[in-house]
Amino acid sequence: xxxxxxxxxxxxxxxxxxxxxxxxxxxxxxxxxxxxxxxxxxxxxxxxxxxxxxxxxxxxxxxxxxxxxxxxxxxxxxxxxxxxxxxxxxxxxxxxxxxxxxxxxxxxxxxxxxxxxxxxxxxxxxxxxxxxxxxxxxxxxxxxxxxxxxxxxxxxxxxxxxxxxxxxxxxxxxxxxxxxxxxxxxxxxxxxxxxxxxxxxxxxxxxxxxxxxxxxxxxxxxxxxxxxxxxxxx
Numbered sequence: 697x698x699x700x701x702x703x704x705x706x707x708x709x710x711x712x713x714x715x716x717x718x719x720x721x722x723x724x725x726x727x728x729x730x731x732x733x734x735x736x737x738x739x740x741x742x743x744x745x746x747x748x749x750x751x752x753x754x755x756x757x758x759x760x761x762x763x764x765x766x767x768x769x770x771x772x773x774x775x776x777x778x779x780x781x782x783x784x785x786x787x788x789x790x791x792x793x794x795x796x797x798x799x800x801x802x803x804x805x806x807x808x809x810x811x812x813x814x815x816x817x818x819x820x821x822x823x824x825x826x827x828x829x830x831x832x833x834x835x836x837x838x839x840x841x842x843x844x845x846x847x848x849x850x851x852x853x854x855x856x857x858x859x860x861x862x863x864x865x866x867x868x869x870x871x872x873x874x875x876x877x878x879x880x881x882x883x884x885x886x887x888x889x890x891x892x893x894x895x896x897x898x899x900x901x902x903x904x905x906x907x908x909x910x911x912x913x914x915x916x917x918x919x920x921x922x923x924x925x926x927x928x929x930x
């Protein structure tokens with residue numbers, strides 16, 4: 697059975713307790729498919745006050761996270777897991793997407809380093825295998841991106857999501873948004889379910905789903921649609 701382990705290094709490890717104890721992630725942990733461990737970065741600093749940041753060289757606004765405690769934390773985690781793939785969550789990292797999620801789901805052990813304050817000492821990038829960002833916006837730290845990556849990657853591991861077929865049909869699985877979904881009632885305040893979905897003609901339904909997915913992608917994600925039109929994917 698394929699399993700995956702996540703080790704998260706953060707100054708706020710308590711942020712992860714509730715999100716990872718709910719729904720499918722909790723069930724996956726109970727079944728031993730997914731393992732999640734958090735590590736308090738302050739446990740790895742030698743500063744008597746527990747500080748893990750300092751003023752930036754050359755001046756500037758805010759504080760920068762020190763390299764030393766991050767290095768020690770990585771060494772401690774890798775002591776028992778030398779092959780673990782390490783990632784720094786950073787606004788300047790590679791844009792995390794579904795393709796990257798599938799790639800990471802093939803790993804057995806992943807370490808996520810959460811930045812805070814004004815940033816992380818640039819030399820930390822030399823200690824990790826990759827830097828990832830979840831989007832072109834600024835958050836208070838890397839904890840929320842770590843949650844996003846854990847959930848996105850973990851649900852791709854066989855056994856985490858009950859219906860494996862649903863993974864193949866989801867948005868971005870084919871670089872298109874997923875086709876529109878409907879359920880009861882058929883008519884709600886004049887908003888109708890498309891007749892074709894009630895026809896029972898599976899060939900027509902599949903063609904409708906394909907065309908509807910293309911229309912939805914063109915409307916909401918023209919960047920993806922352009923890629924499809926130029927032959928990048930379909």
